[in-house]
Amino acid sequence: MTASRWLLATAILAALASPAMAQTKPSGIDLAGMDKSVKPGDDFDSYANGTWRKTAVIPADRASTGIFLQVFEKAEKRNAELIRDAGKGNPPANSDARLIADYYAAFMDEAAIEKNGLAPLKASFDQIEAISSVKDLSRVLGDGLRADVDPINATNLDTENLFGLWVSQGLEDPTHSMPYLLQGGLGMPNRDYYLGKDKSMADARTAYQTYIAAILKQAGTPDAEAKAKAIFDLETKIATAQESIVDSEDIHKANNPWPTAEFASKAPGIDWAEYFGAAHLDKAKTINVWQPGTVHDVSALVASQPLQTWKDYLRFHAINHSAGLLPKAYNDLSFGFYGTVLSGTPKQRDRYKRGIGRVNADLGDAVGKVYVKRYFPASSKAEVQQMVKNIIAAFADRVDSLDWMTPATRAKAKAKLDTLLVGVGYPETWRDYSKLKISPNDPVGNSLRAGRYETAHQLAKLNAKVDRNEWWMTPQTVNAVNLPLQNALNFPAAILEAPFFDPKADAATNYGSIGAVIGHEISHSFDNTGAEFDAQGRLANWWTPADEAHFKAAGQKLVEQYNQYEALPGLHVNGQQTLGENIADVSGLTIALAAYHKSLGGKPAPVIDGLTGDERFFLSFAQSWRTKTREAALRAQLIGDGHAPGQFRAQTVRNIDGWYDAFKPQPGQKLYLDPSQRVKIW
Template sequence: MSSTIFSRLALATLGLGTLAAATAFGPPGQKGVGINLANIDHSVNPCDDFYHYANGNWLKSNPVPASETRWGAFNELADRNIAVEKNILVKAAANARTTKPGSNEQKVGDFYAAAMDSAAIEAAGLKYLQPRLNQIAGLKNLGDIQKYMADPKSYGTGWYSFGVSQDSKNSTQYAVRMGQGGLGLGDRDYYLKDDGRSKAIRAAYKAYMTSVFQLLGDAPSLAATNADAVLALETKMAQASRGRVDLRDRIKNYNKVSVAQAVKDYPNLDLPLVLKESGLGSAQDLIIGQPEYLAAANTLMANTPIADQQQYFRWHLVEGVTSALPKAYGDASFRFQQVLTGAKQQQPRWKRALRATDGALGEAFGQLYVDQAFSPAAKAKAKEMVENLRRAYAERIMATDWMSPATKKEAIEKLNAFAVKIGYPDKWKDYSKLKITRESALQNLFATAEWRTEDNLKKFGKPIDRGEWGMTPPTVNAYYNSSMNEIVFPAGILQPPFYDPKADDAVNYGGIGAVIGHEMTHGFDDQGRRSDAKGNLRDWWTKEDNEKFTAKADMVGKQYDAFSPLDSVHVNGKLTMGENLADIGGLTIAYQAFQKTAEAKGGQKIDGFTPNQRFFLGFAQIWRGNQRPEALRQQIQTDPHSPGQYRTNGPLMNMPEFYEAFGCKDGNKMVRATQDRSRIW
């Protein structure tokens, strides 16, 4: 399980992608760097709505750009990173023909150049896709379907998820995992709910599929029939799928069975063939995430007409690579995205190509990025902050009045065992077997997909690679990985406004300090706490401590359930539980660490604000952002993170230190009654 500071809504191809949340920061070298005073709306009482007090003027003057679905600090920082990345890619593309063949520079340059060559993509048409379409057209029976799905080189097979990852109960070994998957809409509720928005999304999805089938040569009536068949099949899959709240439960989603038992339980999946073709024939066990879904898939695969399954495969083959096909395919995809997210304008091709390059060749590209954008000094300073927060966390754990000594001992052991990764990997991925050319953007996508699959499958039976990263260096995000018991901060997020060596400590601790604390707290949130210091899924809590933690967490869930960003739309406190706990804990730990600095002890004001006030302003500024209503509704339904205004106000409403900093009194909207406050650490 990996928990992040926010969810990226980016497609893995050249498709549309957005990040989340925003801020401005002062000119380098000037007094008050890190906080732009012009962003503060003094007409708002900070004790009634701190988010709009800290960010109100910025929100009014920064509408969402036409090519985005949300706009905020993450986007602004990502755009600054992208400016550096674009220069790298343009240069690499220009030099790729003269660069050493097979080098990272050649691959990065040719991948980007091919993605940018819209004329070549138009001229190629379906040339590079047709062999795969022909293969699907040749499927005649269940045996053919099984062989197609078992081939690791098949693209867009859907039906279920399959791959290799750490065994959650034995973190020293890799395991083969299977579970639900295969839904084009991503979330089961879009298929099952009958509200107006869900119906509109299904209609747009069907229209998207119909358009694609027509582009592939189907007559209009046949295209519509084929779209209906895919939607009907995916709806049956959705009915058997677990919802997002249930998917968060790590215990319920860990079901280890022998291969022999799985073969007996799901005979129509032909697991022996799947394992053999994947090079996993020696596997003795499988970890099944959702057994009831695989049981349904087993039945559906045998009972769904072959012709309908062919349409399902055609659709998922094409849908995943529309960006590397002629413009009409990308336009059809964007029309659907407009309904789903409210996007007004497609992002420029260079930006989509850049994100695709990062997604396909992240560490090859990342090596070029960190050479320009991340210094050893910045890495050392970030490491120092992490250790400051680790010490503060230990103090908070030991000071808790509700946790027993036995549980505290295990918690401290886990905290001390956190592995810390900052900036970029110590050992980069080896792309030597991946062939990238300028000939075809589509072929490059297929090649990287095959390379990524092989890279994953070959882990089985080998020692755990503890140096591996789950994000690329330019990424504006961070994460905690429970099986590795590690916290990871890519170079991309270690930039202003999150971290600025020119800013005062208050701003840095309120920014990157809160991010660091957030990821640390994921190790102790409602799901992360279920793993021990070694990353194993093990209950190390006493019964009494378990009950006390659950009661405190349930209070947080109810708090966030009450937040409503739009009429009739409420935050889902259970879906967002882990992230909300991480936000509250992270800010608490960052504040405690900040109190140890000379600046906090000195109490000197900057621009009229005390150090503690600047700490909270620094925290609020990283979450400011505007968002289209459609994208906000999508976030509420699918994203485990709460909207930015509640990521700001929610934690602060539980912090007496905030009340004191801004002179808030009982009766102010930001002040919860003592019995209604919940803070675990």
Template sequence: MKSNDLTPPIALRCGCFGSPAFAGLDLSGCDPGVRAQDDLYRAVNGRWLDETEIPADRPRHGSFSQLNDRTNAQLRDLVDELVAVPQAPGSVADQVSAFYAAHRDTEAIDRAGLAPIRSLLAEIDGLQTPLQLAQWQGRMQGQLDTPVRLWVAPDFEQPGVNRAITWQGGLGLPDRAYFLDSHDPRLAAARAAYAEYLLCLATLSGEPDPAAAAEQVMQIEQRIAAVHWDRVDNRDPARLFNPMTPAELMRDAPGFDWVAFLASAGLVRIDRLSVSQPSAVRGIGQLFAEVPLADWRCYFRLHCLDAAAECLPAAFREAHFAFHGTALTGVKTERPRWQQAISELNRALGDGLGQLYVARHFSLAHKLKAQALVNTLLAAYRESIENLSWMTPATRARALEKLAKYTCKIGYPEHWRDTRQLLVLADDALGNRQRAARFEWQRLAATAGQPLDRQEWAMPPQTVNAHYNPSLNEIVFPAAILQPPFFDIAADDALNYGAIGAVIGHEISHGFDDEGSRFDGDGVLRNWWIDADRAAFDALGARLVAQYEAYEPLPGRRLNGRLTLGENMADLSGLQIAFKAYRRASAGAAAQGNDVCSDAQRFFFGWAQVWRDKVRPERAFQLLAIDPHAPAEFRANGAALNHDGFHAAFATRPGDRMFKPPDERIRIW
């Protein structure tokens, strides 16, 4: 607080340490010594940040992890009830119960030793020709991160058809920069930890020369990293879309039998696929031709052991945690085994577990309230587009057409995936994981070249997340995120619009960020912009890049404004639209605030509370390299800084750290 400022800190003016309290707002987390005009994030979360310790088994802790904890506890209660009594053989409840019990039974896993993975290791040892190597990698799709991975998704030019796509992979460290940056000591430490982990895996599995095996793998991954595209390049859908036939792929990327690879993956009858990073595919094809087959066998042995380590004896589990947990993210202790089992269940039987979850924890009232919020946000977005000052009528008409074609999924799917043919055994943790991954890949591969099923969900309802899909032009809000602090059916509109309203606005805005805006309302990748409008839009994006690249979350490590541009655009536009929607929804209603906290102020407090988060330095460093989202404090403050409503609500003025002159504020949508 400035010495000549006679007003109390805004935290006090907003009732954060006095009455009345408002449902949905955690008053205890505010910092009375910080004014929102100087730092909205710390004004709302400062006391919580100062007093909260990150749990020893977490790389970070905050609103998202607390909601994940609540959801996992709900899931545990459900599954424990199933495990306690016999279930009908072959039923969803029986599969969930058996899978969970097997993963939790570490004593049985320890007794089994390496027996569950020996057949897979023997398969690798039996690979004697390049053709066999290609075929084996095809069979491993969905189970192993191979140097070139396969997926199936809507075609960028014909979004009504599913298309097989390739994607670069094969690295045991989080990003290519971990191998290629020789200057940052933190990256060097991560490489050393990875080399040590590989040595441990090689030793535990009985490699004749563990040190040589670890070095062979490091050398292969160094070469893979050298041909990978960086994460900024991977944000350009036009560059990623490269349709070709399997024969053309064989011609353009010699050195590897791509046809055999695709056929063994179950993609036998496809007429074309999209090669996402063509230069990386060519480079990896060349690696397969140049690197001795014996070295590839070693590489895949250690990668399979890494992928399976959590379902192998204690020494493997401990080594896996020491690297993936402590070395990369700073976590001190492992999560309880039951939490690991819930995570495994969500991946393997997400729909089966989701059916049980929504039946108990997601009401029709929640769905209807969320749908009403979505409708209000879409109406506000339409109004905003209609009044854009920088867009010409022709482009505006196309933007409105796209918005009118949005679809929305809330809560859970109308139809659940059928997993009755999946074999799940109560004494085979690794086998369950492998069979579930293979089952899901076979389901996905069978859709290649087939009409798109618009009823499909990409994530189960117990996921604390939301997303926008540009090819389907849809926004999706699973049941689990529709809980406090994001959505509280008992809270007033100001808090809900500032929290889940801004999340909804964020996902809507992804259709109009620098990536999503390249797709039209039917999901087709095409330029629907007038050139002058696109130039004006790109100029606004460049200003946002500059704003976020000025932030320095860690000493000497600034934000990558281009990597985070899409998410920053969505945060900014989502918050702006949510505020307009709140004003629209509350027009004519009696104010719910009082003389210490206005409705508008509470809206922004709800927004800042959503981003409450503490991150270990190791994890923060990792996220700066791989995460397209900015750190929480910059998401909260960076969007509010450009928001006219924020400045009006808190009466900011020159000298306040959050003040930004009106003519410098970035307004996109």
């Protein structure tokens, strides 16, 4: 997730070891990228990044550019080397190296892919064609259930399977894992694309229906236009049944444990016995239904809509899901819609880069083990762990200083910090892929088998002890995450790179960038969702009524603040949808500033490049969020993402008293907030 960069904290301790040495370090601020014609109090993002944005060019194969892309491209180059090296020396069968080499070779063999056409999907097509009843349909739908829901954001709505599966500990019982069933079934990113009234959404709908028809025509489907309309109409009905992102983010609305025996009465339509049997969930006694109204209404659609429409829907999605692994005609159609129409990206990424992405998606830990051996030394892991401890300590100090929090709530908050599990760099236990069949000439089969293998891995947790140390990201992922149910944090190795962290730069810059991100991830344990979970990851209210009221009132002020930001003409940031990330930004920046000041040991910060320590701190924060995004991709982010766009995250500074001291914004300037209006949560 965007707030991930904090692994980069690794060498900060060394950078801070000697105050005298720190004075000789460069500021780490991109002075040339600033636009000093803009007043900081009017637009701090443009002040920090305006000149960079005027000259930055978004690569033709990307929807945006910025700091994350820089770090991602470094990791991608390393991954390319690792994957290409995997086949050297004829590694033994079923070894990680052999699996990586064969998977990549199959993806890169374009001649074989063209020759095979749609033949790799024959088994799926035969299964679909044999459907002659709701019972058959239910069995096929259950067989298609995959653990493909984004575990970092369990409100994910865009799985192409009718429902999504997630397996984790229970919301109220952290000692046992349980399956979660979530809404899905759409070919476009989320329900707003089907139901939105503005022209951009209407245009997307027209383009999507055209795309469905084009895929069906390419596959030789009779009456492709009519079938495309029927498929689109069915998906529109599914979208109408879905919950909004904001409602799906409400963890209390998601707490709906249904006994499997009651699904038939709670959500009639699907033959649930057939569905659960095919999904290997028939032994589960209870399933948590994240969006119960959606499951009820979609189940009814299974019984009420024509079987032929469902069969056409399933056939289209079988092709659509594997389009990037099929002949060029299908791949080009898919990119034309998802890449160009929905994201505004004119050029598809080079095939070898797409191959790297595929290998990492399906064999992530196999690549990750090699990645950390080559690029993430034990010293880096130890330094990051120490940095995290320092930021957690600063957070604890902050909790102690809150004048609005009662002792009872303060004790519970401190308990969460004390039991927070922090994974740095890589997991302690790696995935075992030795039983996964990977062929050097079957890219579609490799992907489908990997999906089943991952689903089996997740379902196996239902009969095992809960592992709070479980990782949800691979080491080569440029990201980081907070996991509320586990009360845990994951910081993958690949994020530990400049410019997020630069051991040659001044401490203020490192604290403003990586320190703020470390604080951000810690703060997620106390955002509007994280604050609902106790020290054991149990959904439980640990707040006194007065403290809870204060916390929610502060959050509402932040909602209203972000609602004012207009990202595109007539399209504003959704303050409620982005609330959790915005709370973490405000809190993380507050804690990072406190930690930076403490690191100075009572000595004044040096002035470097004409900038004070606090000026460098805040400029570093804003430059960390510099982004330039294509309009279509920005629109998609505003509609479906829990993060505000980078230019508005940079404006978080307006809530921090220290920023006012550093840059002296004046009343009447656009960002200026009276002290009583500044949002302070942690």
